[in-house]
Amino acid sequence: MMRFSTLVRQPAAWMLPEGPHADIVISTRIRLARNLADRPFPGWAKKEERIASLNDLQPGVEGLADMADGFSADLTKLDPLQKQVLVERHLISREQAAKGPGSAAVINRAQNLSIMINEEDHLRMQAILPGFDLGRAYQMLDAVDTRLEATLPFAYHNEFGYLTACPTNLGTGLRASAMMHLPGLVLSEQINQVIHSANRIGLAVRGIYGEGTEALAHLFQVSNQNTLGEPEPEIISRLEKVIRQIIQREHDARQKLLQTNPTKVRDHLGRAYGVLRHAHTIETKEALNFLSMLRLGQDLALLNPGNRLLIDHLLVEIQPAHLQLAAKRKLSPEDRDTLRAELLRLHLRHLPEPESTPPTPPGETES
Amino acid sequence: MLCDVCQTKEANVFFTQIVSGQVQKVNLCEECSKQKGVTDPTGFALAELLLGMGTTEEKPETKGPTGTTCPACGFSQSEFKRIGRLGCPRCYDTFKSEVETVLGNLHKGTRHTGKVPAHAADAARGNRLESLRHQLAKAVHEEKFEEAVRLRDEINSLSALPAPAAPSPPPPAAPDQTAPRP
Numbered sequence: 015m016m017r018f019s020t021l022v023r024q025p026a027a028w029m030l031p032e033g034p035h036a037d038i039v040i041s042t043r044i045r046l047a048r049n050l051a052d053r054p055f056p057g058w059a060k061k062e063e064r065i066a067s068l069n070d071l072q073p074g075v076e077g078l079a080d081m082a083d084g085f086s087a088d089l090t091k092l093d094p095l096q097k098q099v100l101v102e103r104h105l106i107s108r109e110q111a112a113k114g115p116g117s118a119a120v121i122n123r124a125q126n127l128s129i130m131i132n133e134e135d136h137l138r139m140q141a142i143l144p145g146f147d148l149g150r151a152y153q154m155l156d157a158v159d160t161r162l163e164a165t166l167p168f169a170y171h172n173e174f175g176y177l178t179a180c181p182t183n184l185g186t187g188l189r190a191s192a193m194m195h196l197p198g199l200v201l202s203e204q205i206n207q208v209i210h211s212a213n214r215i216g217l218a219v220r221g222i223y224g225e226g227t228e229a230l231a232h233l234f235q236v237s238n239q240n241t242l243g244e245p246e247p248e249i250i251s252r253l254e255k256v257i258r259q260i261i262q263r264e265h266d267a268r269q270k271l272l273q274t275n276p277t278k279v280r281d282h283l284g285r286a287y288g289v290l291r292h293a294h295t296i297e298t299k300e301a302l303n304f305l306s307m308l309r310l311g312q313d314l315a316l317l318n319p320g321n322r323l324l325i326d327h328l329l330v331e332i333q334p335a336h337l338q339l340a341a342k343r344k345l346s347p348e349d350r351d352t353l354r355a356e357l358l359r360l361h362l363r364h365l366p367e368p369e370s371t372p373p374t375p376p377g378e379t380e381s
Numbered sequence: 382m383l384c385d386v387c388q389t390k391e392a393n394v395f396f397t398q399i400v401s402g403q404v405q406k407v408n409l410c411e412e413c414s415k416q417k418g419v420t421d422p423t424g425f426a427l428a429e430l431l432l433g434m435g436t437t438e439e440k441p442e443t444k445g446p447t448g449t450t451c452p453a454c455g456f457s458q459s460e461f462k463r464i465g466r467l468g469c470p471r472c473y474d475t476f477k478s479e480v481e482t483v484l485g486n487l488h489k490g491t492r493h494t495g496k497v498p499a500h501a502a503d504a505a506r507g508n509r510l511e512s513l514r515h516q517l518a519k520a521v522h523e524e525k526f527e528e529a530v531r532l533r534d535e536i537n538s539l540s541a542l543p544a545p546a547a548p549s550p551p552p553p554a555a556p557d558q559t560a561p562r563p
């Protein structure tokens with residue numbers, strides 16, 4: 015099995031600037047919840063029962079062909095910093111990081127498949143891919159699920175489908191989601207409207223870091239809420255349809271901003287560039303928001319192309335646990351802010367200045 | 382105006398919350414507001430939290446039975462009301478009616494229509510076959526031959542075994558019975 019240090023040296027698959035619509039959809043994720051038929055759910059189980067479930071599940075999960083040369087650890091064997099790094103990479107949940115004996119995480123080598131044992135359910139399996147690729151993520155995870163159920167007796171009810179600890183996940187146990195970068199909709203103040211209309215049709219839109227319009231780095235997660243009463247492909251295609259509309263609206267909002275208020279856009283970008291290139295101390299929040307502006311500048315061709323990989327990496331690398339891990343020593347929050355600024359100055363030192371003259375739209379030369 | 386919490390300092394943080402038309406106002410001094418985390422936009426039931434006003438909802442029903450407990454895991458009905466989760470897979474049968482009342486609000490439907498694990502699919506097919514055979518016997522007994530034919534065909538296709546030696550077009554028992562009387 016792979017060591018933790020090997021895992022963190024490689025970026026997670028979703029951090030690569032690949033996949034359909036990678037400019038706006040950073041990653042897509044499918045999650046399935048499954049439980050053993052004859053064991054209490056983890057939240058109600060006693061410690062010995064949790065360990066018994068783990069012993070039932072872990073060999074099968076580690077033995078999956080997909081997990082060859084992967085990473086596997088009991089949560090008790092990881093220190094808080096390592097757990098936090100996995101959270102920042104979206105490979106385990108915050109809830110899982112807080113679990114004690116009886117919980118484990120198994121992650122494949124490419125870091126696009128991760129299986130949590132004894133989170134809220136006995137198994138929380140997720141496939142996470144770069145870009146907008148829900149269909150492929152589902153295929154991948156569905157195959158894993160089918161392989162596991164050949165040997166594991168999953169709890170299934172003729173009426174309710176797959177049984178889960180919480181009725182909110184009942185039926186398919188499926189949560190499909192996309193992490194979207196929506197600075198255009200935020201700057202043009204349309205984001206709340208988008209959130210409301212998504213909510214009305216049973217989808218949730220949340221800030222990845224922070225809540226509502228406060229969402230840091232303009233990153234939002236769009237996901238289904240209903241899991242029962244619809245087959246998996248329908249849940250996914252309903253979500254896909256909405257994501258496609260949001261992509262379109264984000265594109266429109268960006269073009270409109272550029273046309274109606276190019277100065278505002280350039281000002282945001284210029285300030286972001288200035289601070290990130292020259293700050294000597296910077297908090298996570300500020301860094302995330304400015305990196306988001308660089309990302310936007312790049313997508314609007316106001317900034318040299320070919321830097322999205324770097325920007326997307328930095329969005330993860332500047333987070334507290336990743337910084338701390340790289341520093342190899344205990345850091346105070348002040349140390350972290352200094353180190354974060356150093357890291358940003360170092361990586362962005364060759365980034366050319368944003369274009370300073372607005373390109374004249376064709377056919378609109380001043381008379 | 383004095384702070385509602387410490388009652389000593391001047392209030393300068395004013396917090397208003399409207400929950401289903403009910404307005405609650407809380408006035409705090411800066412220190413108390415920090416202490417209570419009022420700057421945190423995520424805490425929504427703040428007014429209740431701050432002043433411990435036990436308000437509206439969240440009163441467990443006084444009537445209703447007894448607290449059933451799940452025979453498999455000992456989880457109780459009141460526990461389900463409190464945390465909204467269940468204790469084990471068997472709880473879904475133990476507390477079926479309680480679960481069903483919640484499901485309507487949560488989901489598109491109350492019946493699973495998605496993936497079926499192989500073991501359950503086999504079991505479901507076995508049950509269905511058994512019920513079809515039963516219906517077939519009944520149909521033959523009641524001389525409902527058209528229905529018998531339909532049932533036989535369904536059994537054949539479901540059992541996915543090669544059809545019985547008898548040629549399929551004429552229904553098995555029908556010919557004699559429906560033959561015109563001499």
